[in-house]
Amino acid sequence: MGAKKNYNDILKNRNLKVTKHRYAILESLEKSKLPVSAESLYIELKKKGISISLSTVYRSLEALYKKGIVIKSILPDYNKAVFEYNHNEHRHHMICIKCHKMQPVTGCPLEEYEKLIESKFNFTVKGHNLEVYGYCDGCESKTED
Amino acid sequence: MGAKKNYNDILKNRNLKVTKHRYAILESLEKSKLPVSAESLYIELKKKGISISLSTVYRSLEALYKKGIVIKSILPDYNKAVFEYNHNEHRHHMICIKCHKMQPVTGCPLEEYEKLIESKFNFTVKGHNLEVYGYCDGCESKTED
């Protein structure tokens, strides 16, 4: 909360070597308001003039995901994984059924629910995954199936 | 509720032709306590002596999913889709990080949250997706990373 951690520290703290690529990926993700796919991140980095291969993007994202630095999710109608920086502030998303846009929502109603599950079943809760589906502002009017 | 609907009616009501395969798939899913992948469903049907191809399983599941008869989800660490019968009773799942077992949990804490989102953003909520991750009964003891 006090001193601003840089990406190097984040990587070092989780025993990941600091490389240009990982730094760039982390920076991109942290600045992005929305979750991105490996490919779009790859394209974005290329545009910035960074020389990187798609497999490195995949490998880095997987490493960051395994360390909990980024969050990975796959949506049923968009058959690829998307990644976002884990802000640890517990953010969820609203996903538009029509245009697939994702917007973050802060605030999470699940604390009590998790406690309930822990006590009711013999299950140690470590986290959860929540997305809300519907029609966003722009698509609302154009509804009709 | 009152009269027990059979699978034929479920299909007919959604304008899907009744076929042996769809019937068998629906029956399998409805009886299954846990979400299953297309392939495991395929294997299960084969074991029952039903002659079916994997693509039919995929096509049927997709059709049922599009009609809202089944629920489709993809988990970040298990890179394939799983399907479950939509009991309309709003069930969520606990997923074990270690053994990947999924168990249903009834009860959903999200009604108020959805209302909040609808009023706060201009977003028409149509549904949501929630999974809780952690260690199940059996894996709890073996924890350690």
Add this chain to the structure above:
DNA sequence: TTGGTTGCAAAACGTTTGCATGTGC
């Protein structure tokens, strides 16, 4: 120096599709 990281191309994987055939209504 050394073990982790990268690029490339090829492989793997789950899933989708084209087309000819079969089947429900």
Add this chain to the structure above:
DNA sequence: GCACATGCAAACGTTTTGCAACCAA
């Protein structure tokens, strides 16, 4: 009979991997 469902094999798009070269520590 006709529109839709199916089987098969081939195609697809995303993700993973083997290997040699590279680089951070």
